[in-house]
Amino acid sequence: MRRKSIFVSLCIPLICCLPASEVRAQAFGVELHATMNPAAGGMGGVSIARPQDVQSAFTGNPATLAQFRGTQFSFGGGWVEPTINVDNDATLPLAGISPFDARSDQPGTALGNIAVTQDFSAFDMPVTWGLGLLSGVGLGVKYAAVPESNGSASSLVGLNIGSGLGVQVTERLAVGTQLVMTSGVLDGPFTGLSAATPAYALRGLFGVTYDLTDRTSLGFSWITEQSFRFEDAIRLSIGGGAFSTVQDVNMDLPQTFGWGIANNSLMDGRLLLASDILYKQWSDTDFFGAIWKDQFIVQTGIQYQLTRKVIVRLGYAYAENIMVDVPALAAGGVIPPDGIPAVQYLQSQFPAINEHRFSGGLGVRNLLPGVDLDLNAGGMFDDEDQFGLSGVSVESYWVAFGFTWRFGRGACERLPIANRWGPNSDVGLGLR
Numbered sequence: 001m002r003r004k005s006i007f008v009s010l011c012i013p014l015i016c017c018l019p020a021s022e023v024r025a026q027a028f029g030v031e032l033h034a035t036m037n038p039a040a041g042g043m044g045g046v047s048i049a050r051p052q053d054v055q056s057a058f059t060g061n062p063a064t065l066a067q068f069r070g071t072q073f074s075f076g077g078g079w080v081e082p083t084i085n086v087d088n089d090a091t092l093p094l095a096g097i098s099p100f101d102a103r104s105d106q107p108g109t110a111l112g113n114i115a116v117t118q119d120f121s122a123f124d125m126p127v128t129w130g131l132g133l134l135s136g137v138g139l140g141v142k143y144a145a146v147p148e149s150n151g152s153a154s155s156l157v158g159l160n161i162g163s164g165l166g167v168q169v170t171e172r173l174a175v176g177t178q179l180v181m182t183s184g185v186l187d188g189p190f191t192g193l194s195a196a197t198p199a200y201a202l203r204g205l206f207g208v209t210y211d212l213t214d215r216t217s218l219g220f221s222w223i224t225e226q227s228f229r230f231e232d233a234i235r236l237s238i239g240g241g242a243f244s245t246v247q248d249v250n251m252d253l254p255q256t257f258g259w260g261i262a263n264n265s266l267m268d269g270r271l272l273l274a275s276d277i278l279y280k281q282w283s284d285t286d287f288f289g290a291i292w293k294d295q296f297i298v299q300t301g302i303q304y305q306l307t308r309k310v311i312v313r314l315g316y317a318y319a320e321n322i323m324v325d326v327p328a329l330a331a332g333g334v335i336p337p338d339g340i341p342a343v344q345y346l347q348s349q350f351p352a353i354n355e356h357r358f359s360g361g362l363g364v365r366n367l368l369p370g371v372d373l374d375l376n377a378g379g380m381f382d383d384e385d386q387f388g389l390s391g392v393s394v395e396s397y398w399v400a401f402g403f404t405w406r407f408g409r410g411a412c413e414r415l416p417i418a419n420r421w422g423p424n425s426d427v428g429l430g431l432r
Contacts, residue, residue: 028297028319029282029352030139030156034059036111038076038402042361042376043301044315046274048260049209049219052303053374053402054115058132058162060258061207061221062176065128065166068117071407078400081108084141086348090389094337095191095237100148104141111135126168136160136182141349150237154189154349158182178205186230186249189349190336192237199228219260226253238337249332252285270305282322287332291347292322311363322352323385344388351392353385372404
């Protein structure tokens, strides 16, 4: 009976958020947020009110840095395997593109996420400082091997380097701020002569958390818009490039607002329920504002402490299909040849169409003394959309992991570690 009640409690948050349509999955435009983080990734990326890994304090709400005590260092990584197919029936004579049907040759991607936090309780200060290096942006397609595509390819990647502070203002209220520098690289996306072009941009994160009760936490975050200028990124394919000049591409990441709630009042505190809502203003951005609209995202996750050391997680996220029906004539300051059909073809290279995503994960506390392990996997199941005469289908799957080293409060304190590990040592899965 007890196992049945646990199963029902785990399923209720997911059932409440499921829409009536077919189950598929969704990435948030080009932004990863916490979906590839070691623990949050197994909970659908939930991280605004009470993150369960160090990295997620840098992707959701900087006020949550105040929840991490002592010295904590986490190294994580993952692998994303997308499948993108295009069925293009449009003929774009100026760009040299004719109808073709192909699968993107863009390979899977290895991602890294590293973060460290240090509280200053040794100086009697209610402050936690942190530094993170996280994969923040990623999307790419490649049809260069198809002659009819005239070398069509697009790639956008971004590495976030962020540093911030979380301050425990009162016993229940914490605030935080963070400054992020993103190193971005764009290749494409317009048909023509291009090269991988770097650009750098700053972004601010601001947040607050409030413990409504001892078991319920609320969170709010604001992420500012981020603007890139990829200089001399493209020479359009007009007459083989002879009749066009080199142009810059302006590209922004959107202003984002987030609200979160987390509660662990059930099952003697062993069950954590958490949900986030994100609102991303894509319509106000350069480049993406021409092909995408504003987006609401709902994330929900559950975490259950199965044993003293083993934790299991489940997550679900719903995000709106953000493709606009009638795109603008220019994107990022560039007017592609062949008019609206060319921009619709561009939409097929940035297909943010999947609406549903599921994930699950496993955590082991003190796998070695002071060392935790988190694993997760997720999937965006196949979805498709049509942009004029250009159609696309998308699916993706991923796995991620993280090791976290936790040290005691204060710079001079460390966890006691046995001189010898034997069969009775408090290590491993704790199933003995």
